[in-house]
Amino acid sequence: MDNAAEKAKEIASEKRSDAELVAVNPKGFRLPKMDKNLKSRIVEDIKGFLLGLGRWVILIGVAYVIIGPVLGIISRSFFSDADNYNTMVYMIPQSPTLERYEIAFDTLNYSSTALSTIIYSLTLMVLQVLMCSMVGYGFARYNFPFKKILFACVVVMIVVPTHTIMLPLYMTFANFDVFGIFELILGKSPNLLGTVWPMYIMTFFACGLRSGLYIYIFNQFFRGLPKEIEEAAYVDGCGVWYTYFRIMLRNAIPSAITVAIFSLVWQYNDTFYAKLFNISDSTLLSKRVATLASTVGNVYKIYDPNILQLYLDAGIVLVMLPLVIIYVVLQKQFIEGVERSGIVG
Numbered sequence: 001m002d003n004a005a006e007k008a009k010e011i012a013s014e015k016r017s018d019a020e021l022v023a024v025n026p027k028g029f030r031l032p033k034m035d036k037n038l039k040s041r042i043v044e045d046i047k048g049f050l051l052g053l054g055r056w057v058i059l060i061g062v063a064y065v066i067i068g069p070v071l072g073i074i075s076r077s078f079f080s081d082a083d084n085y086n087t088m089v090y091m092i093p094q095s096p097t098l099e100r101y102e103i104a105f106d107t108l109n110y111s112s113t114a115l116s117t118i119i120y121s122l123t124l125m126v127l128q129v130l131m132c133s134m135v136g137y138g139f140a141r142y143n144f145p146f147k148k149i150l151f152a153c154v155v156v157m158i159v160v161p162t163h164t165i166m167l168p169l170y171m172t173f174a175n176f177d178v179f180g181i182f183e184l185i186l187g188k189s190p191n192l193l194g195t196v197w198p199m200y201i202m203t204f205f206a207c208g209l210r211s212g213l214y215i216y217i218f219n220q221f222f223r224g225l226p227k228e229i230e231e232a233a234y235v236d237g238c239g240v241w242y243t244y245f246r247i248m249l250r251n252a253i254p255s256a257i258t259v260a261i262f263s264l265v266w267q268y269n270d271t272f273y274a275k276l277f278n279i280s281d282s283t284l285l286s287k288r289v290a291t292l293a294s295t296v297g298n299v300y301k302i303y304d305p306n307i308l309q310l311y312l313d314a315g316i317v318l319v320m321l322p323l324v325i326i327y328v329v330l331q332k333q334f335i336e337g338v339e340r341s342g343i344v345g
Contacts, residue, residue, distance in 0.1 A: 027083055070320075077101065077314040084306055100314035107295050108288050109309075110318055117285045118322060120196060121267040124203050128263045129256050131206040133249060139229070140267060151219075157212025160339025166276055173198040173277060198277045209273060214259045221255040222248065261330060265323060289315045 071091070076084075078096040083089045104110075138144075139151055170193075176182070177189040192198050202208040206215060229251070233243040249256070271286050273279075283287045292315040293308040302308055 007159050008093060041115060055278055073313045073316055076310055077317050079310055084310060095270075100310050101318070103296060103300065104292060104311050104315040104318060107292055107299070108315055108318065109282070110285075111176070112280060113285050113288055114318075114322060116283050118224075119267060120283055121264050124199060125260050125263040125265045127200070127203045128206075128208055128211060128267075129260050131204060132211055132214035132259065133218045133252060133256065135206045136215045136220075137222050137244060139215070139219045140222035141227075154215050154219075155213050157207065158216065162272060166272075170276060173201075174192065192277075194278045194280065196277075196283060197281055199273060210262070214263065217255055217259055218252065221252055222287070225251055257330070261327075264326065268323060289319050 028182075075093070077100050078098070079089070079093050079100075080095040080097045082095055083093040086094065135154075139147065139154075173192040175189040176192045177327045183189050199208060202213070225248070229247060230243055233247050238247070269286055270284075271290065274284050274287050279287065281291070289312075293305075293312045296302060296311045297308050302311075
């Protein structure tokens with residue numbers, strides 16, 4: 001009897017231990033009971049997977065919205081007439097052709113126009129980086145009368161659309177005179193419309209295309225630099241200009257690269273000021289490509305708007321090509337400049 005009682009107790013204890021270690025689901029399968037740390041790790045892994053999946057969905061969606069139209073333009077630029085009318089062709093042409101590029105290249109006078117556009121954009125970029133950095137440095141380091149009011153004007157340059165001041169700008173450069181000096185010397189006020197001088201004059205005085213944004217970027221960056229750098233330079237006998245060009249501007253290379261790339265791209269693609277000041281089509285690709293379809297239609301007697309769109313797509317790809325090359329070459333410097341510049345500060 002004692003042995004039977006002991007065996008009954010052992011069986012009961014085994015059942016209790018089994019009940020503690022396992023859980024029986026409704027179907028009767030015995031599942032091991034999870035440890036709390038294991039359960040928390042599984043929950044964290046699931047959360048990490050869902051967050052990663054959400055990030056990838058957002059990235060792919062944004063990339064499709066931005067890159068999708070560009071890929072469509074590049075694809076259609078190789079379409080033949082048959083591919084354009086074939087409803088089965090979507091992205092990959094069945095009979096690709098370079099005819100669109102050949103005609104667009106000749107119509108745009110691409111070699112000389114692209115060279116003049118790059119020279120125009122580069123010179124404005126250098127001037128804009130130099131002048132905007134000076135203004136931003138002045139706002140960051142010096143106190144002078146009406147400083148806050150003038151900086152408010154810089155902010156206004158950012159938020160106010162340029163279309164609201166297009167008429168005063170047009171009238172200013174149509175009859176350009178400074179305190180009547182030109183009229184006194186030349187007998188009349190010069191008309192600068194039809195030339196690139198309005199853009200160079202505006203850029204020189206730090207009020208050109210997006211100059212307000214560039215001044216703000218430099219101001220934020222210089223404010224983040226310690227003043228001890230300049231104080232040490234002054235103690236060593238450096239003047240204001242030497243300190244600025246040899247020390248402060250060198251430290252502002254990240255912001256300068258960011259501003260330089262933005263300026264180059266926006267000057268290269270600008271059509272608003274180019275049309276406002278009637279800059280020659282032979283100077284800017286952005287103006288010449290706007291009339292590409294009509295020019296091709298008149299010269300080659302093509303009247304189908306769908307076919308003309310293919311030539312325009314080829315012209316757009318040719319216009320984008322220099323900027324893509326510049327971005328690929330300067331990609332690392334551009335990303336580092338954005339991270340370290342005043343855009344995030």
